Structures are given as C-alpha cells and as structure tokens.
Amino acid sequence: WDCIMEDLERDLLTFEGFYFHRKACDTGVLENLDDFELRDDDVFVVTYPKSGTIWAQQILSLIYFEEHRKRTENLESHHRVPFLEYCSRDIDFASRPSPRLFVTHLPYYLVPRGLKDKKAKIIYIYRNPKDVMCSYFHFLNTYPVYKAADTIDAFMKQFLEGKVVGNLWFDHIRGWYEHRNYFNIQFMMYEEMKKDLRSSVFKLCKFLGEDLSEETMDTVVRQATFENMKNDPLANNENALYWNFGPKLREGHFLRKGTIGDWKNQMTVEQNERFDKIFQKQMKDIPLQFIWDV
Numbered sequence: 001w002d003c004i005m006e007d008l009e010r011d012l013l014t015f016e017g018f019y020f021h022r023k024a025c026d027t028g029v030l031e032n033l034d035d036f037e038l039r040d041d042d043v044f045v046v047t048y049p050k051s052g053t054i055w056a057q058q059i060l061s062l063i064y065f066e067e068h069r070k071r072t073e074n075l076e077s078h079h080r081v082p083f084l085e086y087c088s089r090d091i092d093f094a095s096r097p098s099p100r101l102f103v104t105h106l107p108y109y110l111v112p113r114g115l116k117d118k119k120a121k122i123i124y125i126y127r128n129p130k131d132v133m134c135s136y137f138h139f140l141n142t143y144p145v146y147k148a149a150d151t152i153d154a155f156m157k158q159f160l161e162g163k164v165v166g167n168l169w170f171d172h173i174r175g176w177y178e179h180r181n182y183f184n185i186q187f188m189m190y191e192e193m194k195k196d197l198r199s200s201v202f203k204l205c206k207f208l209g210e211d212l213s214e215e216t217m218d219t220v221v222r223q224a225t226f227e228n229m230k231n232d233p234l235a236n237n238e239n240a241l242y243w244n245f246g247p248k249l250r251e252g253h254f255l256r257k258g259t260i261g262d263w264k265n266q267m268t269v270e271q272n273e274r275f276d277k278i279f280q281k282q283m284k285d286i287p288l289q290f291i292w293d294v
C-alpha cells in the first residue's frame with residue numbers, strides 16, 4: 001500500500017483537494033476556470049470516471065454532428081467532445097464553433113464559475129458504484145494511467161479512500177446532487193441508458209432542446225450501442241490509448257463489458273457486504289435511485 005501511495009503521489013497531482021492525472025492534465029485550464037468564458041449553448045457532461053463518459057461523448061456528438069452520424073468526418077469522439085481538463089492543450093476552446101460540447105470529471109466546486117449562473121447546460125451521468133469500482137479496477141490494470149492496486153480487495157480500499165482520479169465517489173455525487181439547484185443540470189443514470197437507450201436519448205434531447213426526426217433518432221441509438229461503439233475506431237478510444245501507452249498496455253479494452261451488475265462476478269460476498277454498509281451510511285440522505293443488476 002505504501003508503495004502504491006508513493007507511486008500515486010508521482011502520477012497524480014492535487015488541485016484544490018482534487019486528484020488529476022498529472023501527465024494528461026491541463027493545469028492551465030484548471031488555473032483559469034473562474035474566468036472560463038461560457039456560452040449559453042455550451043453543454044458539459046459531468047461524470048465520475050467509469051460511469052459512461054465515452055458513451056455520453058458518442059451520444060452527444062451523434063446528436064449534434066451530422067458528419068458523425070454520416071461518418072463523413074474522421075474525428076474520434078474525444079476530439080468532437082473534448083475533456084475540459086485533459087489533453088486539451090492543443091485545443092483552442094475559445095475558437096470552437098457553437099455549440100461547444102465538453103466532458104469533465106470535475107467536482108461541483110471546481111467547474112467554470114459561470115455554470116452556477118445556469119448559463120450552460122450540464123448532464124450528470126451516474127452509475128452504481130460497485131460497477132464503477134470494478135470498471136475502474138480493470139481500466140487501471142489495463143491502461144497504466146496511474147498506479148492502482150492489483151487485487152479487487154486492495155483496490156476497494158483505494159477506491160473507498162478516494163485515492164483515485166475523481167476522489168471519493170460518494171463526495172462527487174453528493175456534491176453535485178446537493179448543489180443541483182445552482183445549475184441547469186439533468187441527472188442521467190447509466191443503467192437506465194442501458195435498459196432503454198432510446199428513451200434516454202429522447203430525455204437528453206428534450207433537456208438540450210434538440211428536436212430530432214425519428215430517423216435521426218434511430219441512427220443515434222443504433223450507433224451508440226455498446227456493440228457498435230466497441231467496433232468503431234472513432235468511438236472506442238483504442239487508438240488514443242494505444243498512442244499514449246503503446247507497449248505498456250495489458251490485455252483488455254476500454255469498452256470492456258458495458259453491462260449492469262458485473263460487480264457480482266468480481267466481488268466476494270464479504271466485500272459486497274462491506275461495501276453495502278458504507279453505501280447505506282454515506283447515501284442515506286440522498287434520494288437518488290440506483291440499479292444494481294438487470
């Protein structure tokens with residue numbers, strides 16, 4: 001554990017109490033978040049890592065870019081919907097055409113100040129934290145973004161102490177939920193998207209004020225399924241990660257399983273009970289619903 005902590009100190013940086021992946025993080029953006037100039041039609045997707053960020057990137061870019069639906073432009077989803085705080089050094093946000101779409105893992109207290117005036121729209125996607133934890137474990141053991149424990153048991157400790165990018169899952173969701181009235185925000189649940197993608201896309205479009213034809217809606221839904229994204233080099237993140245990690249990659253994929261309830265295959269009964277106790281204590285006053293299995 002000590003050695004993981006030592007490596008973590010090297011790989012992560014802390015800004016205002018929040019962890020960032022040091023190498024990929026654009027500290028210039030972080031330092032100027034208060035002055036970030038928002039446009040009314042900006043859209044921000046906010047997630048805790050492993051909760052469906054890339055899925056949202058794909059869905060939003062399909063909703064907004066005809067070129068993406070028609071596959072006439074050869075841009076990966078992370079260029080269409082860039083991260084605010086990661087790998088953004090070469091992107092000039094100010095000169096991007098509207099509507100600008102962003103994703104971020106930031107906690108509610110760090111996002112551009114103007115968002116609190118309900119200037120732009122925010123979509124917060126959340127997923128049951130057992131699946132988040134298992135997805136995170138596999139992700140960090142496939143892509144050595146930063147040092148992670150190599151057993152679920154040890155990773156559970158790391159996750160429940162919030163020693164990961166995103167910090168403590170409970171704090172992230174609580175912060176956003178309790179401050180929801182300050183923002184123009186729509187909460188979306190990963191599991192609901194998985195169970196009924198079409199209704200979820202419809203709900204998103206309603207929130208965004210986008211009126212899609214039935215045919216366009218069909219295209220968005222079809223191209224945003226797990227199977228389609230997994231086979232789509234513009235949507236599966238494989239190129240970007242290969243480019244970043246190359247020979248260090250271990251076997252696995254960014255789009256790993258995309259299911260609800262995989263935690264049941266990963267966690268022991270004892271780990272699950274331990275997790276439940278903490279969940280119940282931490283979430284007792286947060287009325288958000290969760291889906292734990294299919």
Ligand code: A3P
Nearest residue numbers: 050051052053054055135225226255256257258
């Ligand atoms: P698993 O590891 O459980 O498969 P993020 O983009 O926030 O890092 O989240 C990644 C997780 O979302 C992975 O979970 C990935 O498979 C899942 N995911 C990505 N696209 C998806 C889709 N179209 N449908 C369902 N799950 C998807």
